[in-house]
Structures are given as structure tokens and as C-alpha cells.
Amino acid sequence: MQEQAVNRFYSDERTRGRVRGAINEYLGFFDESNGGSVKARQAGYTTMINHYYDLVTDFYEHGWAKSFHFAPRFKGESFAASLARSEHSFALKLGLKPGMKVLDVGCGVGGPMRSIARFSGATIEGVNNNDYQLSKVQQYNEEAGLASRCAGFKGDFMNL
Template sequence: MSTVWLLLLGLVAYSVYKMCTTKMAVRLLRLIYEYRCKDYVKFIAEHKRLFAEAQAKGGNHAACTGHFYDLMAELIELYYGPSFHFAPPRYKGQNNDEALQDFHAKVAHLLQLAPGKKCLDLGCGVGGLLRDVGRESGASVTGITLSDEEVRIGNELNQSMGLGHICSIVKGNMQRLPFEESSFDAVYGVYTLKYLTQPELERTLQEVRRVLKPGGMFLVYCLMKTDKYDESNPEHRALISGFEYSCGMPALHYTKRMKQDCIQAGMTPLAHFDSSHDNLQWYTFFAENRLLRFLLTSRLIRTLMYVAEAVRILPAKFTEFMQIFIVNNVISIYKAGSMGIMSGSEYLIFQKPVAGPSH
């Protein structure tokens, strides 16, 4: 065998070895194993129907979002972990889990949480952030989310991690918060207000103001369009609208507009800053993860998946599901982030005025 062939064989063997020893590859294999029995034909068709219905009715995507997370919650938790958001590393080489922990501690700190205080997490997912905020600060944190599956998984994790006495998750729509007036010292929404368009966003911000105590703090951290986004640029439009479809959500908000809407709802702005800078960006996890991008975009892998579907090793439409809901999302985040048209690490911090009407 020629030296070139030997070298190539060595390279392939080394890549397979590296893949099998990384946490990411183990998670990916576990995910494919766990997710082999789902009905993707039904999921894709229902997503398409609910999304079209939401668009036609002028934007309330709650039904589409709830349906999306009922299937996706466990998948994201298995692959990415219990926090469905991104944060830039604080220093080069910091891993994603540590960057997220730092971000969670910062949220607790910025909201001045401490034992005895009460905090509300809007659209909490399975509660990775909520548990870290509770553990870090000792405050009690209640989460609200649309999906039954997120409530089930999240509350199981609260109990199994010994945090059931301060952390709980309820099912509900943040547009109508099932809580008394002035009952929370702080409220935050991380990667969640993007699911609301007008007038739902306005209604939700009014609800936030109602449940906050006078002087209480409100923190928004979200994926948003930046001023660099150009609606007349077909590439920009395709990237962002494809991402919106894959997430089952309405048009992304511009940062400026989100800030204005919070002010309009009667919140006093306290701070606005972006924690990404230079080569420490919120999408670093995807930018540096070349292996993941290769796995997701490789034609060879896609063909192998189609073959596995044909011989029924993988369920029907699994490849299409992967393309729309995983590959498209990862690639959109990476591309829109690198192009600077989408931001994902801006903090908007507000306070409910001490005097004046509560809503």
C-alpha cells in the first residue's frame, strides 16, 4: 500500500477516534438512538400547518412554538444541555458549559438576587438557567413555559438536583401571567421574547410590569436583528426567515425596537451592553466546532442517512427533519452571527418605576 493511502487511513482512523472520544460525538450518537422512534412525518406536517396558520392570522405563534418544543426539548437537552441559549466565552479556550455558567451567574448578579427574593423566568425551557440562578443566589425562581414536555423534564431536574424548594416550573403563556400583581423582585426573559410579535409582545411587557414589585428589575437577553440586517438583501432575508421557520417563531425583533417597546411599556432603561467582543462571540460554540459543521453539512452523511431511512434503520423523514430543524438552525446562527446581522448576547436591563401605576 502506498504511503499516501497509509496516511489517509491513519487520518480517517484518527478522526473516528477523536469523534468517539469527544463529548459532542457521544451526545450525537445518544440523540440518534433516543430519537429513532419519533414520528417525523407527522411533526414536519404539523409544524408546516401551524406556522402557516400563525402567519395567516397575523403572528401569534404560541401553538407552533409549543408543538416545536414538545418534540425538541428533550433533543436539545440531550445534545446541547438544559440551557437553550448562547453566551460568549470570557476568554479564549473557555468551553461552552463554563461560558454558560458564567452567564447564569451574571444574570443573578445583575438582578441583585439573594435569599428571600422572588424571581420569574419567562419561557424557561427545561430550566438550566433557572436552576443556576437559584443555586447561585439562593432566591426562589419560578419559570413559565408553553410546552408540557419542558415542564415535565424541568421539574424532574429541579427535584433530582435538590433544588425543588426554590425552583419550580409552571405551564402557561407569558402573555397572561398567572401571578399576583407586584409579586416578583425580578423578571428575566432569555432567548424567549423572540417568540412574540405585536400585539403579543406589548401585552407580555405589560404583564411583566404588573407582576414586578415597584423598583423591581427586568432583564432581556435575546437573539435580535442588528442595524446591519438589510431587508432588501436576499441573502439576509433567506437566512433570517429560514431560521424563523425552523424555530416556529415570528419575525425577529430589532434590538432598538425591543428597547423602545420595553420603555413604551413603562420600564425605565438602566443598562444596554453586548458581552461579545473581538473573537469572543456568542456563536463561538458553532464557529469553533468545525467537526459539528462538517457532520451537519456533509453530503456523504446526508446520503448515508437517506440510505438508513430507506432500509428503515432511521425513521421516515428523519433526514428532512435534521435538515430543517437542526442543520438549518446551526448554519443560520453561525452565518448570521458572523455576518453581524443577528446579535445574541446583548443585555437590556430595566426597572419598574417606584412610583406610578402598576400597569
């Protein structure tokens, strides 16, 4: 089943190999017959979490676009509109305006970062421990013309 899913979603063998390796290492953290345990997961949480996000980010983008959160929807409101309203409401409650700086801890691929920066004029810096997501943050910030006001930095928010 796992092999079929990998082959279905990833076309080139090099990517398939990386994905298989990440899946196997991630699952190893839960395989008690091979040393997987709560202690092993705690000791290797950075590796485990990075494998998880390497594996799910593309699927998250498929389901949630670039904003990895939910927002309550009003009757007749689209999913995308509910996310934007939630992000804009957050900026308004904080009183964000041009010249202010905001830290987005666990910024994902930066969807809310860009939405809030566009809406408020503030500068947003995001912290994320996942290289794959950070590469997307940079790409999307550049594509949106927001690289001068939005940036992602590698960091573990458990150790800021």
C-alpha cells in the first residue's frame, strides 16, 4: 500500500527513494520491535518532525493551500475567504501597521505571513525547523513580491 502511494504521487525514482527513506525512518520511531519508543521519539524529535513535514507538506498544500490552519466559516463564505478573514482579523486585533515587525513561530510555508503582511503593511519574520517548508517560504515570498517584507528563518521554536 505504501509503495503504491509513493509511486502514484512521485514520478521520478530519485524523489521516490527520498520519500521511501523518510517514511521508513519516520515509521521506525514507532516500531517498538526495532527500538522505537517514546524516549526514542523524544530524543530524535527534530528528525522525526522534519520527516513528517517533508512527507505531508505537499498534501497540506493540496488541502489547505498555503495557510495551514482552519477558520470558522460564515454561511456562504468560501474556505479561502474564511482563512483571509481570520488572518486579517488577527492583524487588526494586534493593531499591525507599516513599520511594525512580527514573529510567526512555526510559519509553515508562510501563507498567513504573506496575507498579514499584504493586509497590514507589517514586516513578518517566520521561524520554521523544516528545510523543505523554508524553501517554499522563500519561493512563495519572491513570487508574491514580498521578499523584502517577509522572510523565513531556520530555528527550533522549542529552543528560541
